[in-house]
Amino acid sequence: MVKLAIDLGSSVTKIYRADAGSGIVLAEPSCVAVSGPDREVKAIGKDAKKLVGKTAEFTEIVFPVYEGEIVDMRLAVVMLREFLSRIGIRPARLGRSLAVFSVPCGASSALTEDYAALAGECGLKKIRFVEAPFLAALGADAVLSExxxxxxxxxxxxxxxxxxxxxxxxxxxxxxxxGGNNMDANIIDRIEACKGLRIGALSAERVKNEIGSLAVGARGATVVEGSLSSVMRPGSVSVRAEEIEPCIRTYIDxxxxxxxxxxxxxxxxxxxxxxxxxxxxxxxxxxxxxxxxxxxxxxxxxxxxxxxxxFAVVSGGGAAVRDDRLLSKIALREEE
Ligand SMILES: Nc1ncnc2c1ncn2[C@@H]1O[C@H](COP(=O)(O)OP(=O)(O)OP(=O)(O)O)[C@@H](O)[C@H]1O
Ligand SMILES: [Mg+2]
Missing domain, CATH: 3.30.420.40 (ATPase, nucleotide binding domain)
Incomplete structure (x- = not known):
């Protein structure tokens, strides 16, 4: 039987396959590019994320699952269906699989019903829900004991x-x-205020991940490109780790x-x-x-x-979907 753990993160969707050569089989940005009045789907996952901030007026990048909530059901279904097909599981096998979904801590029954509807639309019939912290603990190698x-x-x-x-x-x-998105937004504001360069969300995320550091006297630096506010034309500036340190520290504090x-x-x-x-x-x-x-x-x-x-949450999901006894202990409720 196909056994899956699915973590629909705000930034990245991760899928772990726990049967047949177990491991993480997918990690793709949780977004869909849509365009026009009918919101026709143009790209999904990494292809859609590349377009963030670069699309013309009629195209929009949607993150259909955000902060654990399914905010756009139609696009969440389109996205998850596509991800399941990218990992190469045939629809007939999906119907006989077991899938563990990570859900937010204290998820309401309305929320788990939404997840059940999403899973059902994607052809997943046997599903279990586990609150994210249990899975994070398992995936971070904590030993769970009463x-x-x-x-x-x-x-x-x-x-x-x-x-x-x-x-x-x-x-x-x-x-x-x-989370990290707040830091990215803060980096955008700070670079504009201090350097007069407007940068996009993808660039801000890259700056944070490349040179972001809370080390005392962090020394990293990078060049970032965007639009120079003063002359209204493309340009670039150099950014040092210490300049964006407050953008990270504020949120960690x-x-x-x-x-x-x-x-x-x-x-x-x-x-x-x-x-x-x-x-x-x-x-x-x-x-x-x-x-x-x-x-x-x-x-x-x-x-x-x-x-x-x-990947801690999805790896923890992998550990849970493999172990019936553990799963029945930590799963929220049963859904067939
Ligand atoms: N090396 C890295 N790989 C992936 N993400 C990174 C890395 N370094 C920093 N990050 C940041 O971590 C955040 C994504 O983390 P994660 O995948 O745990 O979130 P998520 O599960 O998608 O979202 P959430 O749990 O908030 O719904 C982003 O802000 C990303 O920029
Ligand atoms: Mg997460």
């Missing part, structure tokens, strides 16, 4: 989840709409404020376990230089980061 709660912090493109959990459930946690709120509320024994275990950090933002070290220092706790933290 007697030893763990704390995970996942910082993605649109959402950050922090949760203290055991297989029994989430003991404390919250989700905030803060906000995330730490909320994380502290969760940690402060823990019952004493849970706090003791979390202190002993440290924090499991995941999500693409954990890849930015010195972000894990900064968080560890501010919280005065040990931080674990797995090899590819942006």
């Amino acid at each position: 007697s030893d709660p763990v704390c995970c912090l996942d910082i993605g493109g649109g959402v950050t989840n922090v949760a203290v959990l055991s297989p029994d459930g989430i003991i404390a946690g919250l989700s905030m709409n803060i 906000k995330i730490l404020e909320y994380t502290s709120l969760v940690l402060e509320k823990l019952p004493a024994e849970v706090a003791a376990a979390v202190n002993g275990n440290g924090i499991y950090l995941s999500g693409g933002v954990a890849k930015l230089s010195f972000v894990p070290e900064y968080i560890g220092k501010k919280l005065d706790m040990r931080i674990h980061v797995c090899d590819e933290p942006q």
Whole structure:
């Protein structure tokens, strides 16, 4: 039987196939390019993302699943169907597969119904939902045990989840709409204000990922291209890591404020376990230089980061879809 884990991230959709040579089989931007009054689909995934900020008036880039919510069902179906076909699973086999979907922490029944409808439209019949923090914990190599709660912090493109959990459930946690996208937007504003160059979202993301760092005295630099505001023509400027450091730190500091709120509320024994275990950090933002070290220092706790933290949730989904007992323990409800 085909076994899949699907993480419909705000920035990137990831799919893990847990049968036949298990592993991550897809990671593509969660977007669709549409044009004209009928919103005809022009490109999906990486082909659509290349067009961000470059399209003419009638073309629009839509992120149909944003911050965990399905904001455009028709395009979410088009996108997921295409991704499932890109990984080469025939429709007949999809109908007999098992798929685990990551859903936001505390997902309402209306939200899981939306996910079920999306899955159904894509030909997936047997599905399970698991709240993202459980999967982040599994994928970040935390050992889930009733007697030893763990704390995970996942910082993605649109959402950050922090949760203290055991297989029994989430003991404390919250989700905030803060992530890498806020940093990109802030980089756009800052480069315009300080250097007089207007840059696009793709360039801002590249600058953040290439030179973004919370190291003291970070030395990276890059050249970025855009539109010079003063002369209204194309141009480029050089940007140093220290110039965009505040664009990253501001949001990490906000995330730490909320994380502290969760940690402060823990019952004493849970706090003791979390202190002993440290924090499991995941999500693409954990890849930015010195972000894990900064968080560890501010919280005065040990931080674990797995090899590819942006894939922690989907890898955790892979572990869950492979293990019936574990899955029945952490799945939200059954949907046939
Ligand atoms: N090397 C990297 N690979 C992928 N993403 C990176 C990397 N470095 C930084 N990032 C940033 O991480 C964010 C994407 O992270 P992730 O894939 O965990 O988000 P997501 O799961 O799509 O979104 P969310 O969980 O918020 O719905 C983006 O802001 C991206 O720019
Ligand atoms: Mg995510």
